[in-house]
Amino acid sequence: MSDKLAEKRFGFTTTILHNDRRKAIEHGSLHKPVHTSVAFGYTDARQLASVFQGKEPGFRYGRQGNPTVAALEDKITRMEDGVSSICFATGMGAIGAVFQGLLRAGDHVITSSFLFGNTNSLWQTVAGQGVAVDFVDATDVAQVAAAITPSTRLVFAETIANPRTQVADLAKIGQLCRERGILFVVDNTMTSPYLFRPKSVGAGLVVNALTKSIGGHGMVLGGALTDTGEYDWSGYPHIPDNIKRTPPRQWGMAQIRAKGLRDFGASLAPEAAHHIAVGAETLALRMERASANALALARMLEADPRVAAVHYPGLPSHPQHNLSSELFRAHGFLLSFELRDGIDCFDYLNRLQVAIPASNLGDTRTLVIPVAHTIFFEMGAERRASMGIADSLIRVSVGIEDEADLLADFSEALPAV
Incomplete structure (x- = not known):
């Protein structure tokens, strides 16, 4: 059945419902089982080394990845029509990983002045650690353009602002970022991948607080970052040589997984990943x-x-x-x-x-x-x-x-x- 599913494109809900079955699941389970182990053994020590060096796929340690979480990451990637995703313990953990993984002292960020309170607080904290942050009216692309400097690394915007519901001028901001070679990061939480895909406006990274609509039942925390494939990472600074051994389209997420997930440890638990994956099955119905x-x-x-x-x-x-x-x-x-x-x-x-x-x-x-x-x-x-x-x-x-x-x-x- 997995081969048949892999060959055909389905609608949004059908894809989410059957995504786990695209790969073999233990004992014919319809959902990816909850894998609670934090360690993964190998019969060949050379294979273990190869996994750690990134030469072949596999799991190293629960903080950096888990089969249940990986199944959810694949599901989020398909929701956003992206190339890869990383899940975190919370939505704020996902946003914090952008800062921790990609920014350095002397960099510049442009973001919306209508941000969600905790995100606003995070960028204020970032501004106190050597990264310049400008808060502008994201409903007006001219204000974003006026704030760009030679050290601008990314523009961060939400689709719909919480709580006053201002809508950022996403398409024009995306075009501006594309022309200037700037990473465009869009928080899609208030719309969800069912109502909107930020990839369509040129976003390179997409944030989803899985706690909200995707999980949908107010019973579990989680967050995700998705690389849409729209940004050319070959021109981004701060990427170390060991990551540059991989293809450029993998650099951004490899850096975030290493510096934002592994080093900071905001890992999503497998039980939480399972609850989110099941909740996601009804996302379209609930959002409508x-x-x-x-x-x-x-x-x-x-x-x-x-x-x-x-x-x-x-x-x-x-x-x-x-x-x-x-x-x-x-x-x-x-x-x-x-x-x-x-x-x-x-x-x-x-x-x-x-x-x-x-x-x-x-x-x-x-x-x-x-x-x-x-x-x-x-x-x-x-x-x-x-x-x-x-x-x-x-x-x-x-x-x-x-x-x-x-x-x-x-x-x-x-x-x-």
Whole structure:
């Protein structure tokens, strides 16, 4: 069966469902089994040395790779139409591996000023360690172009910003990076490989927080980096001679696996990899339902006089609505909204019965959180104001509940005016 699967191209969901079976699986299992061993023995010591030297495939030690994790990496690679992937313990571990593996003191990074809070914090940390970081409005390619310097190594952008849902001008940024020979790194977490493939806009590396939509059930942490094959690593500095013995298209991921995974140890556990792989099988179904629910909820909230503003790319009123429509299969599960003055956001959230106050994203359940008071609190009022985050802003990660139940829940919890 594996030979037949390898010969034919299938649709997104069929590919994910049957990807493990493209290679032989022990005892005819339909899923790759969970391999919990951290060490891998060889009957021939010369083969062990050959694996360590990269002359033939194999597993060395659980921190650097595992059969269950490798099966998930192959699945993520196929989702993103890439050439290879590396999985990490968390999404932040994946982003941190980009810094640890590819950047050195004196390098320059351009990134979005609307970044997710923890990613923003990470780049602030990087800036304190000798790498210059410029935060610009990624919805405007001109601002990215103006920030480029001779030492610019990469541009980092998210597809849809969390929580205000700004959409980066991905195609134009990708073209700019291609022309300048700069690595374009795109965080695809808010859209997922089903709604969007960053390879289509020239991204060389793609980040996915597997905790979110790909795992999908709020029960496991994980992250991944995928090399799309779009970037020419032969021109990238900081690649040591021992890695240059391999073909240039492998240099970036070999460097990240060595310096970002092996040396820092943010390894994905095999049990977690198994849960993510199983969750990924329903990604397309869940994203279609969650995106439809989010659009219906956004439309209802926008029409309600008790709501001051709604931020969702699927609404024609959104500044990047046309761009989102061009780029993505649907507008995703993330929205945020602001309440009218006089309505306490905490009292409102406490009246919700279906939506759950919680901090995750991409869950099957609808989750809500008061942004300024939680995930963006440590930034301070001035920084929040510069990002357009009002004190009443509520972020919603829309789940797959019945649409009518969601709409009634959010509407009925609003106080009478």
